[in-house]
Amino acid sequence: MTFTPKPFQAPAPRIEQADVPLATLQQQVAAIVTGQRNAQLLTEAANRTASPSDRLAYQLDAWLVRHPKAPLAQIADYPVWAAEMTARENANREARNARKETL
Incomplete structure (x- = not known):
């Protein structure tokens, strides 16, 4: 057919x-x-x-x-993200500086 x-x-x-x-x-x-x-x-x-x-x-x-x-996604979707990232960056910076002092 x-x-x-x-x-x-x-x-x-x-x-x-x-x-x-x-x-x-x-x-x-x-x-x-x-x-x-x-x-x-x-x-x-x-x-x-x-x-x-x-x-x-x-x-x-x-x-x-x-x-x-x-x-x-917008930054407004994650209101605490910027503060958390700033805190992590500061903690990393402090750790690097402390390591430099011990070398």
């Missing part, structure tokens, strides 16, 4: 009946194409690098370009 597609029941709607103005559609398509090109460039860069950390960074950037509306 072979499949035979049926012809459309109604003629295609006129382009003027699109949901958005043509200029808006053109902008949206241009943004999609630009995002795809950027993601491809980042993916190629990830494949060429020998650095594992750079590879991860490029792959994450490519993912973010492909998903521009993905939720991102």
